[in-house]
Amino acid sequence: MISLTSPVKTPWHSWPAGLKLGLLCVATMVLFSLENVFLHLAAFAACIGLYSVPGYVFLKAGCKRLVFLWPFLAVIVIWHAITGTPVEGTVIALRLLTAVGLANLVTMTTRLSDMVEVVKMLLSPLRVLGLKTRPLEIAIALVVRFTPVLAQKGRDLTFAWRARSPKKPKWQIIMPFTLLAIDDAEHVAEALRARGGI
Structure with a gap:
């Protein structure tokens, strides 16, 4: 089995797993509460910025793991283009990209054993x-x-x-x-x- 944790050391590696998962939950709730396309563009840009901090290698690896989203994004864009709601479709697509991107960032910078420990604590x-x-x-x-x-x-x-x-x-x-x-x-x-x- 491959390791999900990035070998490129980042500032996010030193953060506690519980803190990162908590921030991910808060960020996801905020994303679902936003309806303004410009705010979603800003959120996506911020997500890309977090990937860019450790350097190009980490940014490339993170973006590569998001490629699997393209069929879902294509369906969303096509459907909303047909129904005449392109802005809503853009909001949903950006929300999906940002939420999955942030989740992927947490996964890449957190050891699996640390995440299991957080789950163990929550299930206590x-x-x-x-x-x-x-x-x-x-x-x-x-x-x-x-x-x-x-x-x-x-x-x-x-x-x-x-x-x-x-x-x-x-x-x-x-x-x-x-x-x-x-x-x-x-x-x-x-x-x-x-x-x-x-």
Whole structure:
């Protein structure tokens, strides 16, 4: 599995995980409360500014991880162009880009173990009630870790299809992608069982 944390050291690496996740929640709520397109442009510019502070390498890596949003942005822009509400569509697209960009920034500058510790702390009231929270902690960590892994495997399947056919891949890669995801899940389950399970 690949590491989500950026090897490029940034000022944000030294911030506590709980603080960064709290600020992310506040920023997301503010984004959803704004309707002015210029305020959203300013928020997106500020997000890009945060990526730019550590330098070009970090900025390029961060932007590369946002490329997967283009199909969603295309659907939003096309739909709002058809319905005659381009400003609203621009607001939604900028909101999506900024929110995911900030979340990605937190992920790139926070170790997974630190995020799990924050989740563990937040779930502590449930443990007082006698509920087991360990499976949920592991599940959250696996989702965060495997999302980019599966996205990369999807891209690899797409490249493999294009190398063998002039046609664009559509439904044909769904089955092999599903089998890859199931295979990864089985390997992880076996690894968890070998280590005592959860």
